[in-house]
Amino acid sequence: MNENIEGSERMADPRIEVRRNCTLVHSALTSDMLRAISGDLPAGSILDMHLARLTGAQFAMGLPDDVARLTRAMEPIARRRVDEAFPDQPSNVREWLAVGRHSPSSQTLFTRLTGLVPPGASASSAPSYPHDSSDLARCRTMLEFVPEVAANLRDAVDLCPEWAALIERWDSICEAMDEECPTWRDGCSRTPMTRNLIDEALRDARALVRMAP
Numbered sequence: 001m002n003e004n005i006e007g008s009e010r011m012a013d014p015r016i017e018v019r020r021n022c023t024l025v026h027s028a029l030t031s032d033m034l035r036a037i038s039g040d041l042p043a044g045s046i047l048d049m050h051l052a053r054l055t056g057a058q059f060a061m062g063l064p065d066d067v068a069r070l071t072r073a074m075e076p077i078a079r080r081r082v083d084e085a086f087p088d089q090p091s092n093v094r095e096w097l098a099v100g101r102h103s104p105s106s107q108t109l110f111t112r113l114t115g116l117v118p119p120g121a122s123a124s125s126a127p128s129y130p131h132d133s134s135d136l137a138r139c140r141t142m143l144e145f146v147p148e149v150a151a152n153l154r155d156a157v158d159l160c161p162e163w164a165a166l167i168e169r170w171d172s173i174c175e176a177m178d179e180e181c182p183t184w185r186d187g188c189s190r191t192p193m194t195r196n197l198i199d200e201a202l203r204d205a206r207a208l209v210r211m212a213p
Contacts, residue, residue, distance in 0.1 A: 020070045022062035024055050034059070050101050053120060054078050075099045085119065096145035104128035106138040109163075112156045113149040127159040129166060131202070133177060133188040133195055140174065141185060165205035166198070173197045 015027040016037065023037060038045070041061055048067045051060035054074040060067065075098070082098040089097075096110070097118050105128045107121040117123045130136040143150040157164040166173070173194060177184050180191040188194075 017057075019055070020073070021066040022051065022060055022070045024052070024057040025059040025061075026057050028058060037061070049103075053102055054099070056120070081119065086116070089116070090148075093146055096142055100142060100145055101138050102142075103130075103135050103138040105130045105135050106142045108159065109139050109156055110142055110146070110149075112159055113152055114146070127163060129160065129162040129202075130198060132198065133181065133184070133191040136173065136177065136194070136198065137184045137188055140177075161205040161209050162202050165201040165208075169197060169201050173201070 015025060015029065017024045017026065023041060025034070025037065029037075038047075038061065042063055045061050045063055046067060048060050048062075048071070051062075051067055051071050051074070052058060054071060054077075060070075062070070078098040079094070082094050086094055086097060093114070093116070097116070100106075102118060102121075104121075104125070107118045108125075108128045111117055111121065111123065112127075130139055143153070153167055153170065157167050176197055177188070177191060177194040180193055181188045184191075
């Protein structure tokens with residue numbers, strides 16, 4: 001997965017790579033193994049799933065400045081890959097596919113509304129839905145990247161009961177997030193009101209499933 005990125009070093013364990021001071025884990029590891037890897041990292045290191053997606057890794061870790069540098073280096077490569085795979089798609093769609101901050105739920109929503117499967121995602125996976133404000137923010141960001149599908153949001157109610165309940169309350173949940181965290185596009189910290197609304201929607205959905213004949 002090095003593709004024109006220098007400074008890559010394979011460790012004794014072939015599943016682990018150090019690239020530009022960032023540690024990339026290329027397969028599933030036990031929680032104990034991940035803790036051991038994390039313990040060897042410099043103080044202040046972070047886990048960054050966006051960089052993991054760009055590099056094709058399961059996990060990506062490193063100091064914030066190193067993560068930012070490797071992310072910037074990987075983004076042109078990601079754009080080239082997407083341009084080759086989706087040449088007929090509008091530029092905004094290709095930009096989100098390449099460098100948007102994805103999550104399983106934003107990928108689920110994107111696929112349902114566009115019919116396109118993002119690189120690395122599975123069309124056969126069970127529908128994923130937002131469980132918290134951070135995940136909801138990624139879905140909202142996707143809809144901003146691809147506003148032409150936002151008007152069709154209600155088409156996704158057939159994904160699963162949880163999505164149906166969230167979409168039914170979408171406006172009120174988004175209003176709460178805007179009020180609690182106006183800078184949600186840059187990340188969410190504490191959003192108790194938004195989290196409560198999400199939890200309430202998911203509880204109601206599960207209650208309806210239990211009551212179904």
